[in-house]
Amino acid sequence: MRQPFRRKRVMSEVALQATRLTKHFGGLKAVSDVSLDVHRGEIHAVIGPNGAGKSTLINLLSGELLPTSGAIKTGALDITTFAPDRRARAGLGRAYQKTTIFAQFTVHENVRLAAQARSHAPLKMFGGIGSDTAIKQRTQDAIVKAGLAGRGEIVAAKLSHGEQRQLEIAMVLATDPGIILLDEPLAGMGTSEARRIVDLIASLRIGRAVLIVEHDMDAVFELADRLTVMQDGRVIATGAPQEVRAHPAVRAAYLGSHEGAA
């Protein structure tokens, strides 16, 4: 039913592939038979009205929920049954909808922890935390990339809301993931702050696969290379933004009221 909208990919390295994912909570089918893939070098946005199953989907992908049925692969590796920490070590990075930084740590400490998590000896007991130059470098790079240069010694709790989201992304970057999952990165953000984050997200796709769930349609249509539209736990359309925008089912279900804005 949704096949007509599948665009032919030029670069076809599939980084993340979900096949027929289904999640039931008791009698409620939060996610039904959802298949999607994210390619290296692209931003894939998932949109849909509230309650469409987007959050459940992202939790299934990051491993906080295990699917009732279906499979998830990163490249050739089947990660369907992996716990979140194991998925992270397999190269899957996630930023949360509600900011979940370590509030009592400084910006630098937050990012360094993330860098440490993916280092060769993340749980070393001997030697201080400053001794690993690779971690140091990755921490610094991520802070600069996320636009937080010069803010390293600030305690995370004291950052503005927008800066905390930047820190979230810096932490994800520091784990050097091949795939990034972003859950409503623009939620609750002012216009100028949002602009910064959108530019930052746009730059993430280079060399990585990015999946984003977001309500801000302007941002979605600016960022996404491909879109998947969900409703009632199902995928109703997948394709390039222009194709999805024109899709009658999508217009009927969801986009109608937004079209003027988008």
Place this chain on the structure above:
Amino acid sequence: MDLATFAVQLLNAVQYGMVLFLVASGLTLVFGILGVINLAHGAFYMLGAYLAYWLSAYTGNFALAMIGGVAIAFVAGMLLETVFVRLLYGRDHLAQVLLSFGLILVIDEIRQILFGKDVHSVAPPAWLSGSIQLTNNLSYPVYRLAICAFCIAVAAIIFLVITRTKVGMIVRAGAENREMTRVLGIKFDQVNRYVFAVGIALAALGGIVVAPISTVFPGMGDSMLILSFVVVVLGGIGSVAGAAVGALLIGLTDTFGKVFFPSVASILIYLLMAAVLLWRPNGILGRKDA
């Protein structure tokens, strides 16, 4: 084991389990609604037993001692909630653990001052002091049967209150969503106070009813505290039905453990707890997702 012996052991198991339920239900209510872990719960069980000893000697009437003891515990619970426990809502578990540990030291010393550290026994009420002849050489004390009946009645009242009243609705919400009841709890200061007092009164009631069948001694609160914790871990925090299931399981395990495996009986309930933790870390009737 013949049928009569089995019946006696079964009655013992149920009676033991019902007393455990009485005490543990108070603990699980206080946790479920107030979000407070109260290590001094066992101390009130001990205090209840001493009150039963003191009041029945003073009044000469066990029923009066029971009413008086429960009333004293209830008032003490109201006072404690007002003075100390109220300050713990929203504090971390460590603060709750240590404050209630401080309370234990205080209660123990008050017991020492009021009653000394002697071991006492309490006579059951005269009309319940007989035994029922089961077979030629087996009899069963009436008082133990009365405990079963009494505890079942109290359990029934608790269940009715929880399933049929507004307070009960808050209790059930508490078992499922503590965050929400904390929000509600701000509105229901009075409810908090009564819940804590009822919890304390249930612990004391447990101590009162067992006073005639066990000895009254200073350390009795500690072992009851541990057992109540095991009951709550087995059943699931905040769940009164879970406490009933857990209490009966422990009653059965302990009683029949002593019959069949006397050498390891004292650690059987902990093995049971370990098994439940492996099977359902949040308790048999606890929520699946913590």
Place this chain on the structure above:
Amino acid sequence: MNMTAPRNQTIIMAVLLIAAIALPFVASTYYVQFVGKAFIMGMLAMALNLVVGHGGLVSLCHGAFFGLAGYILAMTTPKYDAASLMWTLPLAMLASAGAALVIGALALRTRGIYFIMVTLAFGEMLFFFFHDTKVAGGSDGAFINTKPEIALFGTQLLDLDKPIAFYFVVLACLVGVVALLTMIVRSPFGHALAAARDNERRARSLGFPIFRIRLTAFVISGALAGLAGYLAAAQFGFVAPQMLGWHVSATILVMVLIGGLRSVTGPLIGALVLIALEEFLKATTDHWKLAEGLVIIAIVLALPGGVRQLWPMISGTRKETGRAPAVPAKARHV
């Protein structure tokens, strides 16, 4: 989590260490033994704080690890002879670590309040094991007639029966424990442990294996509690089931709270303060437990950050630090 100690703190530590070394040469045996006991309890409290303060896990079974190691010494000491420190100490610590591994593996399947109750229950299981069975004197406990020694080819190199020798062994262990814990807390492992405490979900999503991190910390903590228990049993010359009881666990938690949750050596201060307080109360009133209980309640309510909260009040200086290292993390949910 302030990981780098300021310079003046280092100087204070050095001065205190010199004072501790000088103590046996200026004070009477009574005080030397008293300080030795406080050091042992301080070691125990510091060991506990690795999981409580740095790991955010309120354990109520460290008394059991402490007592278990003491019992191992009692059971391996020959009736009329000294046990060899060289193998009984590692054995005792191994036993405590083993118990911590089993209990931790089960208890760490739970969170928050469940964790507290489960550790308490398993700790009491060990208490009842030594209380109800005849392995080492049952409820009466057992004597250690001769303190352990280090002997080589029949020559006694170190005899713990000599109070000064014992004191220096305790002091050496104390320094070792402080060094080890400082290293762990400042290491990548320590940071991961603190991260799991502050935000478990986030730490997991970054790729940290939370269960393994916590279990490792719990086992190290249990082994160090065993070291303290071994030394305590050697000092008292006696072990009793009460050593494993949960009142010990709760008392050392009080020491941790008094000293402050976020530092390595804070619990040592807490141990010194609480033991001195107990001695003072015992000397002034018959009902010292009542007074101690009230003091504990007052500390919990008034000084959630430990006695170091008093310093700014006393000296009149207030430092705005921006971070609140002494304040315990917010209540965690089950």
